[in-house]
Amino acid sequence: MGVGKTTIGELVAKKLYRTFIDVDKEIEKDFGMTIPEIFDQHGEPFFRDYEKKKTCLLAQEKLKVLSIGGGAFLNPDIRKACLDHCIVFYLDVAWEEWKERLNLLIDSRPILQSKDISEIEELFYKRQSAYAINHSKLSINHRSAEEVADFIVDSLKYAWELYEPNNV
Ligand SMILES: Nc1ncnc2c1ncn2[C@@H]1O[C@H](COP(=O)(O)OP(=O)(O)O)[C@@H](O)[C@H]1O
Ligand SMILES: O=C(O)C1=C[C@@H](OP(=O)(O)O)[C@@H](O)[C@H](O)C1
Numbered sequence: 001m002g003v004g005k006t007t008i009g010e011l012v013a014k015k016l017y018r019t020f021i022d023v024d025k026e027i028e029k030d031f032g033m034t035i036p037e038i039f040d041q042h043g044e045p046f047f048r049d050y051e052k053k054k055t056c057l058l059a060q061e062k063l064k065v066l067s068i069g070g071g072a073f074l075n076p077d078i079r080k081a082c083l084d085h086c087i088v089f090y091l092d093v094a095w096e097e098w099k100e101r102l103n104l105l106i107d108s109r110p111i112l113q114s115k116d117i118s119e120i121e122e123l124f125y126k127r128q129s130a131y132a133i134n135h136s137k138l139s140i141n142h143r144s145a146e147e148v149a150d151f152i153v154d155s156l157k158y159a160w161e162l163y164e165p166n167n168v
């Protein structure tokens with residue numbers, strides 16, 4: 001959450017001339033409400049159930065760049081759909097760097113609200129074992145969104161060249 005998936009995903013899509021899909025934005029469109037409003041009116045279990053259906057469906061879209069919600073990958077069905085159909089990048093950030101962003105995130109991330117800093121830190125570390133299951137992990141510490149997007153694009157292009165060495 002708040003690592004930069006939406007910002008970086010959009011940049012990657014532009015650089016690869018692909019359509020970008022942000023699952024949270026799609027959910028917001030479906031309900032005509034913001035994520036905090038959905039949490040507020042329907043509760044987290046309802047959001048998680050809808051997020052599962054929506055993410056599993058969108059993960060099957062071809063030739064797209066998809067940004068999922070930070071809590072989504074904790075769900076085994078979502079993990080399976082993403083790992084089966086997509087190339088999954090894990091954007092890793094150190095707690096020390098991420099906690100400096102908290103004031104930017106608090107209003108729009110209901111999961112952070114009503115938690116003190118030690119509970120937020122606990123949540124941060126608790127999620128790491130699920131995030132460890134991925135196709136490619138990259139550290140975003142001290143890197144701009146643009147730098148991370150370039151790195152992802154370069155690594156994909158390199159992999160495609162290795163896969164089809166004559167098609168350069
Ligand atoms: N590499 C970065 N360095 C510093 N701030 C960033 C970086 N990437 C994103 N941000 C900022 O962090 C906040 C969360 O970014 P966002 O893309 O919404 O993350 P996510 O989709 O993972 O929740 C935004 O205010 C964004 O401008
Ligand atoms: O980590 C989470 O549980 C959440 C992360 C958010 O998305 P971002 O990861 O894009 O912030 C959004 O799906 C919702 O507020 C719940």
Ligand SMILES: [Mg+2]
Nearest residue numbers: 005006024067
């Ligand atoms: Mg996002």
